[in-house]
Amino acid sequence: MLIDSHAHLDSPRYADDREQMLQRAWQAGVGAVLSIGIGEGPTEMHQARDLCREFNGRPNLPRLYASAGIYPHSTGEADEAALAKLDALLAEPEVIACGEIGLDYYHEGAPRDVQRQGLIRQLEIAAARKRPILIHCRGTNESEDAWHDLFLVLEEHWAKTGLGGIMHCFGGGWEQACRSLDLGFLVSFAGNVTYPKAQPLRDVAARAPLDGILVETDAPWLAPAPDRGKRNEPAMVARTAQVLAECLGKPPEEIASATTANFRGLFHLPDNV
């Protein structure tokens, strides 16, 4: 069994076939999906939770969990009402994580200080609700600027909680992977690790400890090779797990059982879900 630790199941790109898409995931061996609750902004933060309520309990579908959070680009909208909504969502049993939150200096959809303040406010809420966080971190080209600022924030405002989290769609180098692991984070690999030019990322994956990794799709984006550019979906996480297995020189079953155990461990989930 595989767990897709990051998919935007509320995307309008699944409007016409969401249940069939989830059935395909189940048939591909995906037993659970973490559905990311950022929507197009804070007004849509509840959509991932709603999908848990809609689909959990139906036969032959993966178990759905949800997150809620305000994406770096949307931190300009992180007002008191949005933060109160986030706090209320994180109190709900299906909403096991706060995210994806973080810093994005590549697109810079909000000024850097606004992103940083929005991140810190959400860390405080997640800490009070005892929810691990899902981090999105992207620097400017060939630069570690966002990682540098991110680690400063996490060391000051998050490390002491001991709650840890996930470095979603990890794209950093070995140094960033080690610092993440030291902070109690899991490093999650997405479809980009399968792309021809991603050898540096595969080199990082090859050195990663088995108890520190996850797999994800980031669907509907980042479809693994050879479907790059097409709509991604959780069923395709098996292909990313396969490439990860090749990097680590382990059988795919071992990657599946390790990543599933890592996910359950982070969120304190029982073995039967």
Ligand SMILES: [Zn+2]
């Ligand atoms: Zn995402």
